[in-house]
Amino acid sequence: MTIKTYDLIAKDFTNAGSISSDIKKIAKSYDLPQDMIRRIAIACYEAEINMIIHSVGGNIHLTIDDDWVSIDFRDKGPGIDDLELAMTPGWTTASTDAQSMGFGAGMGLPNIKKNVDTFELLSSPKGTLLRIGFKRKGEHV
Amino acid sequence: MKLQTMLGLLQAKPVNVDDPYIVFREYFYVSCTDLMSDALAMICTNPAQTVLLTGLANGQALRTAEMMDINVIILCRNKVLGEENIDLAQSMEMNVYTTALPMFDAVGILYQEGLKTATRDDHQNV
Numbered sequence: 267m268t269i270k271t272y273d274l275i276a277k278d279f280t281n282a283g284s285i286s287s288d289i290k291k292i293a294k295s296y297d298l299p300q301d302m303i304r305r306i307a308i309a310c311y312e313a314e315i316n317m318i319i320h321s322v323g324g325n326i327h328l329t330i331d332d333d334w335v336s337i338d339f340r341d342k343g344p345g346i347d348d349l350e351l352a353m354t355p356g357w358t359t360a361s362t363d364a365q366s367m368g369f370g371a372g373m374g375l376p377n378i379k380k381n382v383d384t385f386e387l388l389s390s391p392k393g394t395l396l397r398i399g400f401k402r403k404g405e406h407v
Numbered sequence: 408m409k410l411q412t413m414l415g416l417l418q419a420k421p422v423n424v425d426d427p428y429i430v431f432r433e434y435f436y437v438s439c440t441d442l443m444s445d446a447l448a449m450i451c452t453n454p455a456q457t458v459l460l461t462g463l464a465n466g467q468a469l470r471t472a473e474m475m476d477i478n479v480i481i482l483c484r485n486k487v488l489g490e491e492n493i494d495l496a497q498s499m500e501m502n503v504y505t506t507a508l509p510m511f512d513a514v515g516i517l518y519q520e521g522l523k524t525a526t527r528d529d530h531q532n533v
Contacts, residue, residue: 283470290474300476304454307474308447315467368443368463368471377448 268292268330274314274341276323279367285326286310289337296330298402305381306335306400312374313339313396319364320346321394335400346389353379353387408520410434410479413458416516417506422487423496424503429479434458436525439514443471451475451525460517462510466492473499483510 270292272285290307298306310326317324317339324341346352353375360370379385384399411430413419436457440446443463451457454476461468464486472480482488482505488496496503506513 280466282467283474287470287473304474304476311470311474312444312447367465368441368461368467371442371444373442373444373448377444380448 267332268296268328270328272326272328274317274321274324274326276318276321277363278318279363282315282318282367283311286314289326289328292328292330293335298335302335302400302402306337309378309381309398310337312378313337313398315364315369316374316396317341319360319369320344324393333402335402337398339396339398340393342393343391345391345394346387349387349389408434408522410458413517413520413522414481414504416520417481417504417508417513419481419504419506422482422503422505423493423501425478425497425500426502429502434479435523437514437517437522438475438477438525439510441510443467446471447474449524449526451477453525457525460510460513462486464488464492464505466495469495469499469501469503472501478502480504481506481513483508483513 286307289310293303293306321341322343327338329336351357355376356372358370358372364370382398383401386397388395410432434456436451437460438446438449438457439460441461441463457477458479458481459472459477460481462483464482478501480503485507487505
């Protein structure tokens with residue numbers, strides 16, 4: 267079993283993706299299918315970038331047990347105004363800075379949802395929690 | 408198509424080569440975009456046979472390729488990586504090349520030669 271927590275600094279584009287890269291390395295150390303490792307890496311990377319672009323900072327918590335790989339992305343605000351709009355492909359509030367880094371296409375949350383087995387998104391002005399899960403046994407649902 | 412042939416068609420030069428023998432490997436698919444979320448949305452089923460073609464020469468292009476298990480990037484418009492990102496590319500064992508061609512021309516050449524778009528649905532293009 268693995269439990270690891272990472273602190274995430276807002277607007278830190280230089281290190282963006284380093285946490286997802288570490289999570290991918292940990293996932294590789296388990297006997298997981300290659301496709302699942304790729305789905306974990308892609309979903310984590312999108313979520314990490316989202317937190318860097320939109321939040322004031324927070325943390326990422328990884329848990330791997332016999333049945334599930336679970337990752338919580340928890341930030342300290344400012345929250346997502348309209349969750350339904352945020353899930354719409356192509357809709358974005360990303361800054362031009364984020365877009366110059368190659369992000370802000372409005373595909374982040376839809377792309378995360380496409381790659382995971384479980385997806386929970388809760389948000390208020392005090393913070394957002396994105397909880398994603400990957401079932402270790404059985405098919406991608 | 409052998410990577411060597413592809414690089415010749417694009418007159419591409421090396422920026423960071425991790426595996427010198429990679430030019431003899433076959434590639435059939437191209438993920439082509441400057442928007443990394445678009446690249447991530449087009450996750451491909453054959454990353455070992457896929458090249459990322461982009462005009463985005465920064466760490467996020469490298470990270471995106473890393474997450475997708477792609478290990479060849481071709482940069483358009485004579486873009487190169489800064490020193491910091493060369494170090495990152497080396498740590499990722501990434502092979503990066505650059506072509507002077509604009510993306511439209513590079514894509515046109517590769518399309519004409521039979522390379523396909525990298526898509527999730529096993530590369531069935533519509």
